[in-house]
Amino acid sequence: MKKIIKFLSSLKLTAILVILLVAILLIGGFLTRWDDIYYGFKAMNHLVTLDWFLNYESHNTAILIWFIILCIVAVLFGINLVLCSFDNLFRLALKKRNFRTIALFVVHIVFIIILSMHALALVIGYKQGEIVLSENDTYKLKDGYELRLEEIKFIDNKALLKGDKKSHRLEMTLDSFHYKENYAKLILYKNNEEIAGGKAYIFSPVFGNGFQITLDKFVMDKNTKKPAVIVTVAKNPLTWTFFAFYALGILSMLVLLILRWRHK
Numbered sequence: 735m736k737k738i739i740k741f742l743s744s745l746k747l748t749a750i751l752v753i754l755l756v757a758i759l760l761i762g763g764f765l766t767r768w769d770d771i772y773y774g775f776k777a778m779n780h781l782v783t784l785d786w787f788l789n790y791e792s793h794n795t796a797i798l799i800w801f802i803i804l805c806i807v808a809v810l811f812g813i814n815l816v817l818c819s820f821d822n823l824f825r826l827a828l829k830k831r832n833f834r835t836i837a838l839f840v841v842h843i844v845f846i847i848i849l850s851m852h853a854l855a856l857v858i859g860y861k862q863g864e865i866v867l868s869e870n871d872t873y874k875l876k877d878g879y880e881l882r883l884e885e886i887k888f889i890d891n892k893a894l895l896k897g898d899k900k901s902h903r904l905e906m907t908l909d910s911f912h913y914k915e916n917y918a919k920l921i922l923y924k925n926n927e928e929i930a931g932g933k934a935y936i937f938s939p940v941f942g943n944g945f946q947i948t949l950d951k952f953v954m955d956k957n958t959k960k961p962a963v964i965v966t967v968a969k970n971p972l973t974w975t976f977f978a979f980y981a982l983g984i985l986s987m988l989v990l991l992i993l994r995w996r997h998k
Contacts, residue, residue, distance in 0.1 A: 742810075743817035751811040758804050771796055780863025780966065783856035812849055819843060837986065844983040851972050851979065859970030867918075868955045868962040878924050881947070881967060885919040888952055888961040895954040895961060913937060918963045920947050934965070945969045 741747060766772040774794035778786050778801075787801075819842040865873050867883040874880050888895075889912055913936050921931035922945055930942025934949035941947075948966040955962040 739817060742814055744814075745818070747814050748811075748818065751807060751814060754807050755804075755811060758800070758807060762800055762804075765796060765800065770794060777864075780861070782859055782861045785861075808853075812846075812853070815842065815846055815849065819846060841983070841986045844979060844986055848979050848983055851975065855970055855972055858972070859968065861966065861968040861970075863950070863966040865965045865967065866953070866962060867920075867965060868958060868960065875967060879929070879967075880923045881965065882921045882923065883918055883963065883965075884921055886917075886952075886961050886963060888916050890916065892954065892961065895952055916952065918949050918965070920949075920965065922947060922967070944971065944973075946973070 762775070766775060771794055774797045778797065780786075781789070819839065860876075862875055865881065867873060867881070869883055869886050872880050872882045917933040917935045919931075919933050920940060922929045922942070930940060930945045930947065932940040932942075934940045934947055936949055936951070939946050939948040946968045948968070950964045950966055953962050953964055954960075
């Protein structure tokens with residue numbers, strides 16, 4: 735048993751798992767060269783991962799195998815990080831009792847928490863993507879919520895909206911697309927009461943009451959020949975805690991780097 739724990743907490747296993755994770759992610763990127771897999775990954779991104787996984791009817795086999803392998807390696811990496819932190823770094827911190835070893839241990843603990851929240855984000859909360867709305871449209875979400883598009887402002891050439899979906903973003907350069915001027919005014923209601931709302935821009939979502947309403951892109955409404963939008967509505971109770979620990983993780987790493995630099 736001790737040999738197994740020693741191996742699971744070893745830096746050698748850490749290096750192997752990091753290489754595997756990078757390789758798996760690169761393979762995922764390579765697989766998107768096939769349209770079926772590309773749009774399969776997009777569909778996966780439109781839902782909370784657990785909801786996507788339980789929706790067996792729409793799974794692409796290659797994506798499912800890729801995802802299961804990724805989960806297995808990620809779980810092993812998490813076990814390795816926890817055991818390495820407590821079996822090695824915690825003992826080192828107790829033995830030396832200096833600020834540098836304690837800071838190294840704290841950095842690892844913070845990133846264990848961040849990884850744990852990443853894992854929880856796969857199974858809790860709410861997410862609905864690929865919501866297509868034209869001006870004055872209303873989309874009914876679950877639990878009695880309704881999303882209404884009140885206004886679209888699109889000042890650029892509408893020909894940009896007619897391109898192929900896969901190359902859509904590549905055509906929208908800073909010269910041809912005004913990110914800070916094009917917007918969609920979106921309101922989220924429940925029982926006719928406004929829950930969240932405002933002007934959503936590309937890269938600038940609307941936040942309110944725990945909800946995040948993201949403007950993914952502008953498209954052309956085939957019926958009216960006017961601009962429409964594709965929107966994602968998400969709610970996750972861990973969002974702000976997640977960002978707080980990310981900031982703490984970056985800060986603790988900076989402290990550790992300063993301590994190492996001074997030690998040299």
